[in-house]
Amino acid sequence: METAALLCLLSPFGGLLTCAVLHILVSRAAPGLSRPRALAVSGLAGLVLVLAVTLAFGGRSTVWTPGPDRAGATVGWMLTYLCLAYCYIFGFYNPSESARRIRLLVELRAVGGRGLTLDEILTAYNARIIVEARLQRLLSSRQIVERGGRYFAKPSAMLFITKAVGLLRILLGK
Amino acid sequence: MRPLPWALVAFLLSVAVQVVVWRLRPPSTGYVGFLGLSATVLSLFLAGFWSAQSAQVGVADLLPRGLADSISFATVYGSLVLAYMTTYSAVQGDSPTMAILARIEKSGSAGLTFEMLLKELDDQILVVARLNDLIAGGLVRQNGDRYVMTPRGALMAAVYATYRKLLRMEKGG
Numbered sequence: 397m398e399t400a401a402l403l404c405l406l407s408p409f410g411g412l413l414t415c416a417v418l419h420i421l422v423s424r425a426a427p428g429l430s431r432p433r434a435l436a437v438s439g440l441a442g443l444v445l446v447l448a449v450t451l452a453f454g455g456r457s458t459v460w461t462p463g464p465d466r467a468g469a470t471v472g473w474m475l476t477y478l479c480l481a482y483c484y485i486f487g488f489y490n491p492s493e494s495a496r497r498i499r500l501l502v503e504l505r506a507v508g509g510r511g512l513t514l515d516e517i518l519t520a521y522n523a524r525i526i527v528e529a530r531l532q533r534l535l536s537s538r539q540i541v542e543r544g545g546r547y548f549a550k551p552s553a554m555l556f557i558t559k560a561v562g563l564l565r566i567l568l569g570k
Numbered sequence: 571m572r573p574l575p576w577a578l579v580a581f582l583l584s585v586a587v588q589v590v591v592w593r594l595r596p597p598s599t600g601y602v603g604f605l606g607l608s609a610t611v612l613s614l615f616l617a618g619f620w621s622a623q624s625a626q627v628g629v630a631d632l633l634p635r636g637l638a639d640s641i642s643f644a645t646v647y648g649s650l651v652l653a654y655m656t657t658y659s660a661v662q663g664d665s666p667t668m669a670i671l672a673r674i675e676k677s678g679s680a681g682l683t684f685e686m687l688l689k690e691l692d693d694q695i696l697v698v699a700r701l702n703d704l705i706a707g708g709l710v711r712q713n714g715d716r717y718v719m720t721p722r723g724a725l726m727a728a729v730y731a732t733y734r735k736l737l738r739m740e741k742g743g
Contacts, residue, residue: 498730568593
């Protein structure tokens with residue numbers, strides 16, 4: 397296979413690598429930057445890389461003819477990158493930030509081989525901590541509001557995803 | 571242009587088959603089942619493309635052709651499957667954020683207090699259920715009344731701990 401075509405095919409993976417590395421660098425260099433912004437900057441940089449590689453090398457390849465063929469291939473690489481970035485954010489970054497299983501493993505790792513009893517685990521990590529942290533995140537991202545000690549939902553992307561997942565559950569008979 | 575629409579068709583077909591099969595006979599391992607189904611659909615499509623090209627049937631011009639097109643098809647399809655599986659994890663496990671949001675939304679104009687939420691989402695649901703998942707997944711084992719990490723759990727914890735250290739994150743969760 398010609399080098400130009402190979403570079404185009406690999407560009408989504410290069411974009412993902414750029415996104416992940418830049419995410420770490422930005423998070424370390426600018427700790428004041430909010431986490432969603434650091435992710436957005438890194439994700440955009442990865443997308444720019446994919447676009448730059450495909451624009452620079454797509455035309456040199458003879459595999460895809462100019463016009464709809466090459467445009468379709470470029471859209472395909474960008475879609476591939478966006479899916480991979482989605483997996484990085486929601487499959488790797490998000491669990492490290494908020495997954496309970498990871499937090500429980502981190503608590504167990506801290507004590508080494510002796511492990512923890514359920515009471516010790518619940519002292520360090522419990523429902524109150526979990527609900528409090530999530531309410532704070534939902535409040536700071538303005539997906540809910542608090543009035544007089546009560547929480548109310550607002551139309552938001554997260555609410556839409558919650559409903560979509562609920563629908564998927566019904567479809568899959570869960 | 572050829573690989574993109576075919577990858578979308580293959581992906582939608584995989585999801586449609588999953589919906590039908592899962593409703594008729596829910597599998598015990600959702601991820602493995604869907605991964606197997608996706609690999610089967612991918613193989614069938616690739617075999618179909620190659621057969622159509624070899625036989626030079628009328629629609630061959632509309633299909634991905636050659637190695638580069640086949641790789642393009644497989645990567646677009648594969649990435650869509652991975653993204654779907656990432657979303658599917660929210661269907662399998664109960665996300666507390668989604669559970670909280672759904673409950674608050676359901677309460678309408680009355681709203682919910684923190685204590686009302688805690689009554690429904692207690693330690694048993696939010697922590698103990700996850701500990702049991704870790705045991706079922708072979709990441710943690712019970713030693714008397716103590717929970718201890720297995721080597722696999724230690725490896726996973728080390729990966730995430732290193733990643734969080736790189737990002738300078740707090741404990742999380």
